[in-house]
Amino acid sequence: MSSNRLGVASDDGRPKPPLLAQPSFSWIGVLPFLLFVFFFLILPSLTLFVGAFQDRDGNFTLENIRGLALPNILSAYWVTIRISVTTALMGGIFGFFLAYSLVTGNMPAWVRSSMATFCGVASNFAGVPLAQAFIFTLGRVGLVTVLLRDLFGIDLYDRGFNLYSFWGLSVTYLYFQLPLMVLVITPAIEGLQREWREAAENLGATPGQYWRYIGIPVLMPSLLGSMILLFGNSFGAYATALSLTGGLINLVTILIGSQIRGDVLHNPNLGYALAVGMVVVMSVMMVIYYALRRRSEYWLKR
Secondary structure, three states: OOEEOOEEEOOOOOEOOOOOOOOOOHHHHHHHHHHHHHHHHHHHHHHHHHHOOEOOOOOEOOHHHHHOOOHHHHHHHHHHHHHHHHHHHHHHHHHHHHHHHHHHOOOOHHHHHHHHHHHHHHOOOOOHHHHHHHHHHHOOOOHHHHHHHHHHOOOOOOOOOOOOOHHHHHHHHHHHHHHHHHHHHHHHHHOOOHHHHHHHHHOOOOHHHHHHHHHHHHHHHHHHHHHHHHHHHHHOOOHHHHHHHOOOOOOHHHHHHHHHHOOOOOOHHHHHHHHHHHHHHHHHHHHHHHHHHHHHHHHHHO
16 A cells, blocks of 8 residues: 555555545634724724824824823823822832731631632722722711711811822722732742742841842742732723812823813813823833843843
């Protein structure tokens, strides 16, 4: 029996036609995800980029891009970035210490499970309900404000606190920023092997040296990635800030809503340009993250 590149030889010596490969339909399982990405990510992004360079009549223009340099728009970007950086740093630092205490603090299992459940709920609790909860708690006639004033003689607002200000909004954002940090950094902390610390201590390393040469380099990529996630989570928040401050704080997301849905400041194409500017800011943050991550990985390899 002989063989042939085109097929298997038959009994009479003539080659059989090659067998056709059976079609695979395994890719159908990915089809819903691809459709979701197209309709909810690619198509809206294309709409933003195209609309940012059009006027109300659909003609090409750079006026919307030039509008990003207006003082009130630059101020909105600056305030939004400041709040995002502040809540990312505070949520990242305090969330890391909380997660570390939960992982290494020898706490009962029910405490860890309860905290994990709370963090899962609190990290998704935002928008109008969160704003109302803080108004009822820390507003001028909120529960905590009244209790501190009547029982201890401490008036938060006389001492400079204001829930409807930059720091008040930052405290409100921390309600979902800190639990989110706990959720995303806990697996990285659990990855720290106990043997590494024991080996460092056996070699005479102090706790500070252990964290400087082992703990921080190992956790640095996860810490940076988590804080970038917190930055983006705060940078894109809209309903919480609008419900809490009523637009008193000039944020980019509120400005976009005013341009797209407002009656007075109605310029959807400028709103598209503002959204493109937010994409640029997030892209810059991602570039910074990758640069710092590469540096931390180089530090880890030394």
